[in-house]
Amino acid sequence: MARLALLLLSLSTLICQAADRPPNVVIIFADDLGYGDIGCFGNKDIRTPNIDRIAAEGIKFTDFYVAQAVCSASRTALLTGCYPNRVGILGALGPASKNGIHERETTIAEMLKAKGYATAIFGKWHLGHHPQFLPTKHGFDEYFGLPYSNDMWPQHPTAKFPALPLISGNKTIEENPDQTKLTSWYTERGVKFIEANQDKPFFLYMPHSMPHVPLFVSDQHKGKSKAGLFGDVIEELDWSVGKILATLKKHDLEKNTLVIFTSDNGPWLSYGNHAGTAGPLREGKGTSFDGGVRVPFVARLPGMFPAGSVCKTPAMTIDLLPTIANLAGARLPELRIDGKDIGPLLRNEPNAKSPQEAYFFYWGQELQAVRAGKWKLHFPHEFRTLQEAGRDGKPGPYVNSRIQVSLFNLEKDAKESQNLTDAYPDELKRIRVLADRIRTDLGDLATKREGKGVRAAGLVQIAK
Ligand code: MG
Numbered sequence: 001m002a003r004l005a006l007l008l009l010s011l012s013t014l015i016c017q018a019a020d021r022p023p024n025v026v027i028i029f030a031d032d033l034g035y036g037d038i039g040c041f042g043n044k045d046i047r048t049p050n051i052d053r054i055a056a057e058g059i060k061f062t063d064f065y066v067a068q069a070v071c072s073a074s075r076t077a078l079l080t081g082c083y084p085n086r087v088g089i090l091g092a093l094g095p096a097s098k099n100g101i102h103e104r105e106t107t108i109a110e111m112l113k114a115k116g117y118a119t120a121i122f123g124k125w126h127l128g129h130h131p132q133f134l135p136t137k138h139g140f141d142e143y144f145g146l147p148y149s150n151d152m153w154p155q156h157p158t159a160k161f162p163a164l165p166l167i168s169g170n171k172t173i174e175e176n177p178d179q180t181k182l183t184s185w186y187t188e189r190g191v192k193f194i195e196a197n198q199d200k201p202f203f204l205y206m207p208h209s210m211p212h213v214p215l216f217v218s219d220q221h222k223g224k225s226k227a228g229l230f231g232d233v234i235e236e237l238d239w240s241v242g243k244i245l246a247t248l249k250k251h252d253l254e255k256n257t258l259v260i261f262t263s264d265n266g267p268w269l270s271y272g273n274h275a276g277t278a279g280p281l282r283e284g285k286g287t288s289f290d291g292g293v294r295v296p297f298v299a300r301l302p303g304m305f306p307a308g309s310v311c312k313t314p315a316m317t318i319d320l321l322p323t324i325a326n327l328a329g330a331r332l333p334e335l336r337i338d339g340k341d342i343g344p345l346l347r348n349e350p351n352a353k354s355p356q357e358a359y360f361f362y363w364g365q366e367l368q369a370v371r372a373g374k375w376k377l378h379f380p381h382e383f384r385t386l387q388e389a390g391r392d393g394k395p396g397p398y399v400n401s402r403i404q405v406s407l408f409n410l411e412k413d414a415k416e417s418q419n420l421t422d423a424y425p426d427e428l429k430r431i432r433v434l435a436d437r438i439r440t441d442l443g444d445l446a447t448k449r450e451g452k453g454v455r456a457a458g459l460v461q462i463a464k
Pocket of ligand 1: 070212264
């Protein structure tokens with residue numbers, strides 16, 4: 001009798017634990033994949049049935065943003081919930097960089113690890129390659145991948161770089177790896193990690209190296225799409241997403257796993273047929289126009305996010321950390337963050353509103369644009385625009401252009417082409433007030449303002 005009671009007690013504890021178990025989190029982050037590069041965002045030539053399925057079984061955001069349209073800055077915002085200039089990581093770090101993410105910052109991985117999650121990253125890190133900045137020092141139990149972009153290697157078409165390391169844990173295991181294998185290597189490890197950790201909560205972060213140039217695809221996917229090598233590369237990424245989804249299903253983890261697919265910035269247009277497309281949006285990577293900063297975003301959490309939902313309210317990568325914190329019951333970072341919980345939007349709750357008054361687009365430390373509701377205000381700034389597209393892995397030239405103060409209604413003018421500053425003086429005034437507020441906090445190079453809330457990145461001391 002006593003044994004039966006004990007058995008029942010442990011059984012009920014198990015059931016309670018299962019019910020209390022916070023959701024697993026999988027973030028799949030493509031590199032330089034544009035707004036128009038996948039099926040559920042209008043691409044007709046590239047087949048992405050698995051990514052599209054996340055949207056069909058969950059939610060698609062039409063107006064989802066990254067904070068800055070370049071690799072390291074964008075990844076910083078995703079992982080820390082902060083504007084990248086708040087934590088001091090700008091641009092794209094490379095083999096000569098001495099900085100990286102500061103130890104006082106809290107990543108999604110550290111936040112979830114404190115809650116008992118197993119954590120792993122398979123892919124491109126790009127938040128500092130020196131030992132103290134590597135993923136294993138910032139909350140990840142496992143790491144396999146490249147420390148920065150896959151074009152930072154000796155075969156670069158126009159610049160000189162040393163050998164490109166492939167890192168496992170904290171050790172370089174190979175130099176200039178066979179890049180046709182990257183997507184499948186990351187995928188195999190992602191699948192194994194899920195299988196090994198199926199009995200406890202896990203956070204799997206898969207920042208793919210593709211489709212950042214140079215493009216590489218495995219033999220299995222070569223020549224299969226209607227959109228050339230670029231299309232093949234995207235279809236292989238979709239295959240990878242399919243493998244992850246199938247593994248979740250096989251181990252009955254689908255219902256308790258949040259899966260997100262998005263991109264770090266828009267297409268690198270100078271690479272022509274080796275770049276993607278921003279679809280209906282203006283410009284691409286490296287600019288604060290929507291072609292640079294607006295990316296496809298799909299997310300699934302069965303039972304929580306109603307299937308087939310579409311959200312047109314703006315949101316940003318900075319919001320994912322606090323949203324995940326809430327879902328997982330994890331503690332927010334001690335230091336101030338910029339993101340806010342977008343759970344009500346993801347759950348498609350009636351009358352759900354954006355928790356943010358506006359989103360701010362800095363390029364480096366210069367405030368270039370603000371998105372507030374349907375409006376986007378650009379301050380005067382220079383930007384690069386394509387002079388001539390490159391081909392087959394060789395970049396074409398950009399020229400500098402300049403935009404004056406411009407107010408666009410993105411609901412009617414996704415291309416940011418009709419300046420409405422004269423027609424809507426009240427909106428202009430209102431958004432200027434919001435911009436001034438962020439300048440006090442984060443500064444602005446263009447107006448020579450210093451921000452009170454800016455923190456520095458970590459810096460290595462290199463012996464001379
Ligand atoms: Mg990128």
